[in-house]
Amino acid sequence: MSDTHAETVRYVATHELPALPAPVNTRGPAAWARANFFSTPRDTILSIIVGGLIAIGLWKLLPWLVFDSVFVAGSLNECREIDSGACFAVVTSRFNQLIFGFYPPELFWRPILAFVLMLVAFAPVLHDNLPRKMLWFSAVFPLLAYWLIWGGTIWGPLMIIAMIALAFVAFKAVAKSVNPVVGLLAAVAVGILWMLFLHDPIVSALSSAVNVGLEPVESSKLGGFQITFIIGVTGIVASLPIGILLALGRGSDMPTLKMICVGFIEFIRGVPLITLLFVASTLLNYFLPPGTNFDIVLRVIIMVTLFASAYMAEVIRGGLAALPKGQYEAADALGLNYWQATRLIILPQALKISIPGIVNTFIGLFKDTVLVSIIGILDPIGIMQPIRSSAEWNGIIWELPIFVGLVFFIFCFLMSRYSMYFERKLDTGHRN
Structure with a gap:
């Protein structure tokens, strides 16, 4: 190499140089405001x-x-x-x-404890870094929360657990010998027969022998945000698995199953929720045997859950339809049967695609719980009227709606933020 060339080569990089910081005029609040609010005249x-x-x-x-x-x-x-x-x-x-x-003040500790335990039950579902054994508590929590809020004998929830265990055994036995669909029908049949003929006699006998329980509280005492969380959280949790089953049933090759799922989804989606709530509160009593005590809150929860399940099914069906055909072919190439392919390959990807729609349905359901005030359940909207009618607060207009709206906004905003976090966490960086 000549001396002249050696003098012109001042520096030769032997490793990758670190990235330089962005220019000052492209960073900070001023740059963000310029790009988002003042980029053009x-x-x-x-x-x-x-x-x-x-x-x-x-x-x-x-x-x-x-x-x-x-x-x-x-x-x-x-x-x-x-x-x-x-x-x-x-x-x-x-x-x-x-x-x-109007829950008894001396028993406030029970719904407060149920709310705290709800956060514990949701923790392993929302965060995968927690021990998976906590999911057992998540599965048992609904019955525990029911017992804490409504009270009564402990044998009622325990017998529900026994019924679920028996239905699961029936499902496993029939699914192994016949197929999972028949096994699911067998599990449902076991649950219905248990509740119709065995639950009440067994609970009565055990309560007579060993009476362990909490002071009962009538459903008419429930109200405020407590009833909103009971209806909203129960509907959110129950509608997702039911919606998944309906979406799979609608895409099934079995004509009868497909017809039932399509009929249910289209009927529910074609009827306003308020109509279903009126059916739950008034008309349903005409179809029940005389003397039947079917709790109004339970009726509303069932109707709200069915309503949300129909919309959830369509959201998940969209996720299933968005999957490339190659995913199904890859599952077949691996030798997986329908249930294995659905559980391991198809459904996880479909649910990932459907996260925005699923959370949107959850938020809509949580806000729709205010409709129960029309049928006499004193949720936060319904309880405003008794407060405004009192002599002390007669004339209050804006303050109560502002508070209720703020609480709804906080919880809906948190659900939205968590869905965005979950999407980023599951993002693999691939784009079609």
Whole structure:
């Protein structure tokens, strides 16, 4: 190499150089605002107009909503004497009623414990880094929560567990000897026969021998956000597996099964939820034997679950239809049967694709629980009327809806954020 060439070669990299930071004018809040609000003259004008309207609205609203609001008072008149802002004292004064309805105050520990245990039961479902053995508690939690909230003898939930165990044994035996569909029908038959002929006599006999239980609480005492969570969470949890079965049944090659699933889905999706709630609250009594005590909350939960299941089935069917045909062919090439291919290959991918639609259905169901106020169940919307009718708070207009709307927004927003986190976690980086 000549001396002249050696002098021109100043540096030769022997390893990959680290990436340089982005230019200063492309980072930070100012760069983000420039890119999203002021990138073009039209965006700049619209941003200024909208920002001005928001500023005017906050200028008018914040004094009433925040700065001049009252949180401690015994009545609306006392609020007005203290300040002219929002009277959120109605929320603090009737907080227990908004949360628990007319549940006995000395028993508040029971729904509170049920809520805490619900978080524990959901933990292994929402986070895969927790021990899988916790799923056993998740499976038992619904019966435990029922016993804590409604009370009564402990033998009722225990006999439900015994019924589920017996139905599972029947399913495994029949599925192994015949096929899973017949096994599922056998499990359902065992459950129905157990509840019709065996449950009440066994529970009565065991209660007479050893009476262990909690003080019973009538469903008419339930209300507020407590009843919202009972109906909403139960509908969310139960509608997903039922929706999966309906989606698989609608795509089945068995004509009878497909016809039943299609008929159910189309009928439920073609009827407003409020109509089904009216059927649950009034018309259903005409078809039951005289003297039958079918709890109104249980009827509503069943109708809400069936309604959400039909929509969930269509969401999951969309995920199944979005899978490439090669996935089915790959499952066949591996020698997997239908149930193995569905459980190991098809369904996990379909559910991953359907996450936005599934969470959207969950959020819609959670908000639709307010419709139960129309049939006399005192959810947060229904319980506003008794509070407004009282002498202390007669004249309250905006404060209660603002509080209820804020609580709904928080929980729906958390569900939405978790779905986005879950999508990012399952993202494999592949795009079609």
